Amino acid sequence: MTRWLWLGGAVALAAIVAGAFAFVWHPEIARIAPPATDSFGSALMAEGDNLARLGNCAGCHTADPARPLAGGRALATPFGTVFATNITPDAETGIGGWSREAFGRGMRRGIARDGTNLYPVFPYDHFTHASDDELDALYAWLMTRRAIANQAPSPQLEGVFGFRPLLAAWNLLHLDQGPVRPDPARSADWNRGRALAEGLAHCGSCHTPRNRLGAEDKTRAYDGAMTDGWYAPPLNARSPAARPWTADRLHVYLRTGLSPAHAAAAGPMGGVTRALSEARDEDVRAIAVYFASLMAQAPAARQEEAEPVDRQAIARQAHPEAAILFAGACAVCHEAGAPMMQQGRPPLAWGTPLQADNAHDTVRIVMEGLASPAGSIGPTMPAFADLLDDRQLEELTAYLRARFTDKAPWPDVGEAVARGRAR
Numbered sequence: 001m002t003r004w005l006w007l008g009g010a011v012a013l014a015a016i017v018a019g020a021f022a023f024v025w026h027p028e029i030a031r032i033a034p035p036a037t038d039s040f041g042s043a044l045m046a047e048g049d050n051l052a053r054l055g056n057c058a059g060c061h062t063a064d065p066a067r068p069l070a071g072g073r074a075l076a077t078p079f080g081t082v083f084a085t086n087i088t089p090d091a092e093t094g095i096g097g098w099s100r101e102a103f104g105r106g107m108r109r110g111i112a113r114d115g116t117n118l119y120p121v122f123p124y125d126h127f128t129h130a131s132d133d134e135l136d137a138l139y140a141w142l143m144t145r146r147a148i149a150n151q152a153p154s155p156q157l158e159g160v161f162g163f164r165p166l167l168a169a170w171n172l173l174h175l176d177q178g179p180v181r182p183d184p185a186r187s188a189d190w191n192r193g194r195a196l197a198e199g200l201a202h203c204g205s206c207h208t209p210r211n212r213l214g215a216e217d218k219t220r221a222y223d224g225a226m227t228d229g230w231y232a233p234p235l236n237a238r239s240p241a242a243r244p245w246t247a248d249r250l251h252v253y254l255r256t257g258l259s260p261a262h263a264a265a266a267g268p269m270g271g272v273t274r275a276l277s278e279a280r281d282e283d284v285r286a287i288a289v290y291f292a293s294l295m296a297q298a299p300a301a302r303q304e305e306a307e308p309v310d311r312q313a314i315a316r317q318a319h320p321e322a323a324i325l326f327a328g329a330c331a332v333c334h335e336a337g338a339p340m341m342q343q344g345r346p347p348l349a350w351g352t353p354l355q356a357d358n359a360h361d362t363v364r365i366v367m368e369g370l371a372s373p374a375g376s377i378g379p380t381m382p383a384f385a386d387l388l389d390d391r392q393l394e395e396l397t398a399y400l401r402a403r404f405t406d407k408a409p410w411p412d413v414g415e416a417v418a419r420g421r422a423r
């Protein structure tokens with residue numbers, strides 16, 4: 001009798017070990033010879049091009065503009081640095097040896113061709129929602145890019161996070177595969193927009209807060225989150241925007257990075273809008289329709305369009321030195337009547353950076369200035385990090401908040417400046 005028990009126990013144990021092994025071990029998918037560039041139709045490649053813009057693949061995978069998609073760009077995470085890999089069709093250092101099957105597994109499950117798990121800095125938790133047709137198109141587009149030899153550096157992660165097999169457990173907990181299910185009560189545009197936002201366009205990867213394991217907290221979708229030292233503000237009913245975000249306004253903003261009623265896209269959002277400016281217009285429109293509906297209950301959407309706040313006298317009294325700095329360094333562009341303001345740029349009071357509940361974006365913009373999101377002819381702002389000391393930056397930031405909003409002073413200005421300096 002005990003012998004049978006032992007045997008049963010051994011069999012159960014073997015099954016557990018085998019199960020655990022199957023769970024962390026993924027087979028290598030055989031290398032293929034890179035497909036001939038004429039093996040894909042032009043319509044498929046054009047669609048792939050559109051999807052690559054929506055997914056901003058080049059934003060992460062290009063470190064040097066002369067070597068598009070060849071990887072090497074460092075991406076900071078709370079656990080260390082991961083480098084985007086080479087996704088050109090180079091056979092040795094890129095994905096030239098990846099079959100369509102290997103590519104599909106990579107995009108949907110975050111597993112490389114050789115079977116290793118990839119870090120979710122690569123937003124496969126979003127790309128997993130892409131359809132077969134979309135993956136066909138992206139594969140065709142990638143495989144017909146210029147092959148460039150470049151080996152991306154290995155990730156530099158702290159302690160256990162450097163151990164890739166642990167990601168199998170992360171996937172089990174956090175990877176929600178399959179298509180985004182359409183809501184029949186909503187318009188086709190809304191559903192298309194949601195599928196793109198949740199899928200290839202991965203908007204939540206910056207705008208949704210993450211838990212301690214670095215996974216998005218779906219119960220707080222689009223509630224706003226820090227990303228690489230910038231604050232990606234809420235895109236739902238919690239939006240602190242001073243003026244309502246309508247579908248039309250979002251459409252223009254996402255295509256150009258500019259809005260007559262909101263601040264220009266800065267930092268990482270500048271890159272997103274530059275990529276979207278080259279995507280198909282209907283798709284960007286659909287994304288705008290979706291987010292306008294999420295923000296329909298935001299405070300700004302529920303009140304009359306307000307005139308810009310300008311509490312100059314109060315702010316000058318509280319921050320006299322900063323008032324002088326502003327008049328000298330900022331007024332030429334930002335004061336009502338400045339030539340830039342005549343060209344349709346919004347007053348500072350309408351920008352979300354000053355309305356948000358932390359000072360990070362305002363401080364970053366003042367320190368780093370702003371590259372035009374709309375290309376070389378668009379509006380730009382100079383960087384002030386080297387012209388102002390920490391105390392001047394703090395005073396000026398507090399002054400902006402006091403003058404152009406009617407909200408409470410920020411408690412974290414010092415921290416935001418220190419963080420901006422540390423970069």
Ligand code: HEC
Pocket residue numbers: 051052055056057058059060061075082083084085086087094095103106107112113117118119120121122123138155200
């Ligand atoms: C937010 C940054 C980011 C974006 C956007 C992004 N990737 Fe990546 N991707 C990465 C990182 C980082 C890695 C490497 C992860 C690792 O080393 O574990 C990666 C890895 C990959 C891999 C695996 C390659 C290999 O050699 O293992 C593929 C395939 C890939 N990305 C395709 C894409 C495509 C296609 C898009 C656009 C639809 C895209 N990526 C957009 C960051 C990104």
Ligand code: HEC
Pocket residue numbers: 197201202203204205206207227230231232233235239240241250253254262263264265266267268269270272287291351352353361
């Ligand atoms: C790489 C990170 C990142 C991604 C991906 C991203 N955003 Fe952003 N977004 C930001 C940051 C940071 C800001 C704030 C910076 C600024 O003030 O311009 C921002 C600002 C915005 C704003 C302005 C909000 C306001 O009230 O002023 C909108 C709208 C927006 N994003 C929409 C989107 C949409 C839609 C997507 C997906 C297509 C997206 N974002 C993807 C980082 C990101």
Ligand code: HEC
Pocket residue numbers: 258259262263264326329330331332333334340345346347348349350351352353354362365366370379380381382384396400
């Ligand atoms: C040469 C012109 C120029 C000067 C000088 C300048 N800015 Fe700007 N600034 C811009 C432009 C252009 C934008 C983007 C406009 C838009 O949002 O469309 C901008 C945007 C901003 C924003 C983000 C938009 C918002 O509404 O929150 C802030 C904050 C800001 N500037 C603060 C300052 C401060 C503080 C100074 C002085 C230290 C300054 N700027 C000096 C041109 C300038």
